[in-house]
Amino acid sequence: MKGALYLAWRYLGYHRAKTLILTASITLIIFLPVGLRVLVRQSQEQLTARAEATPLLVGARGSPLELVLNSLYFESDVPATMSFGEMGRIEATGYALPIPVYVRFTARGYPIVGTTLDYFEFRRLRIAEGANLLMLGDAVLGARVADELGVGPGESVISSPESVFDIAGTYPLNMRIAGVLEYSGSPDDNAIFVDLKTTWVIEGIVHGHQELSGSGAAGLILRSDTANVVANAAVVQYQEITTDNLGTFHFHGDQGEYPITAVIAVPPDQRSESLLRGRFESPDEPMQIVRPIDVMDELLETVLTVEAFVIAVVVVVGLSTLATAVLVFMLSLRLRRREIDTMRKIGAARRNIGAVMASEVMAVLVAGVTLAAILTGLTSRFGSDIIRSLL
């Protein structure tokens, strides 16, 4: 047996390329379906965990999936907005703690999440460096954002314009970084948090500019009456909120009409949750209330169907590859007919020749299975990190 193993080893070593290709094929045949399953399970767990931790979500009528993906994972397109006043409606029921979320803008590719301090408490987010949001224009960075941008408290990030072609749009806002969050292993690591009102400043519906009532601004005023002052474009708009200019920032119109994308509703108990859902389930209701876990389960059901299909395809491809590998082996046996014949003539025992061939097949199989197991282990260990970085 030792001799057979040695000959098999030498044969495989001599035909390295063939051995590597066969081993890689076996590895992939095993790893692809198993690794895919591991990844899907982990992403499923991550998505589900976030959704499970968010009891209810209220938003404007539209796609529930878009609402959930935008509000929980800061992904997807911006859903239809709802008015900030709707939050008061939820609060007035007394059935849940409402936490507003406005996820529309970005800064250097990272989503800006306008919310209140309740959000941090609800998600159990802790400040690792600096302080929490203190004043208008402050930003708290998710851990990964701070890492990837290489910035920290005292520095700043600038909001990105929604469209570079929107010349009538508002100027980007330079936001002071007040603090950085601890790693949470959630989409919060990839977000920039600001006060809700700061997102309205970014949108331009809250703004600050140079004083128009003084004598120095006389040349800037086009028209004024008791209610409004109309100035020309030479008025200096503030692009950064400081303690000096904070007082100049002001709201126009009814704050209750200002936009947000969703309200996270946190009911204290099951009863409150049911009652609150009842309030928003009328056919005439312009809002929708969803349980994120239901939406994600529906999505995952689709994902799992796709996964089953993909795995079926991979298994079919794998079996074809396996058949090819068997064919390669059979053909190599034909090519080795002369070698086998020589061994037989010299006096090789039939079982020894069989053992040489079997050892070669087993060595390739064992190497393939071992590599597949290692890759699966690595996927299992680092898969969640990969998924998180992709989310």
Place this chain on the structure above:
Amino acid sequence: MMVSGRSSTSRCWRNDVCDRDVASDRRDGPPVIEVQDLDFSYAEGDFVLRIPRLAIERGSTVAMVGPSGCGKTTLLNLVAGITLPRGGVVTTNDVEISAMTDQARRDFRIRNIGLVFQEFELLEYLNVLDNILLPYRINSALKLTMLVRDRARELAQEVGVADKLDRPPDKLSQGEKQRVAVCRALLTEPVLLLADEPTGNLDPGNKGRVMDILFDYAKRSGATLVTITHDLDLMDRFSRVVDFRQFHAQDE
């Protein structure tokens, strides 16, 4: 060129034979090959070989000559137990090899017979040393010990390939390949050497060298050397020449 054979004073690397015969003993007794009423044909084709009687004495050196297709290689295969006759008896080294089981014939062959082929038949994925040691890796009837390894190195030294032990066969000349193949055949200390046109692919210089090695071994160990050859220059060196035209071998 000296190729040492088994002698009463030589080191023993095969425990199963070390206490047995010496060169002189081998020349005594019944013929090492005895063929009686042989009748052979292949399952397909019309080739038939019939030999009423043929005996080859121990310690002799025999050349088998005759035109291609007259059954020389077939007879070597029958003597070695690689193929079986349809009728008749083939006795090799006192054993009726044609009556043995397949496994017993393989075990017998690897212990008693050294085979040398025209095409060398070295394994491309083994280096020279491993090719020489091949018989010890393919049948557990032989045990690969340090003594055997030393013997392989000695043989390589004697045939002039000691400095090429780590090389693969494709890095050797034709003559070197055949010398390695001869080492492989001699390593088990066979009582019978069957060589099928061992010089057929060699230039004159290497031809003489390879035959020297085979004759030296046969002389020193008392082994019998049976060689198929078409080379008339070599005939004088053999103690006997068997002309196959006397046998009934034809396409019927």
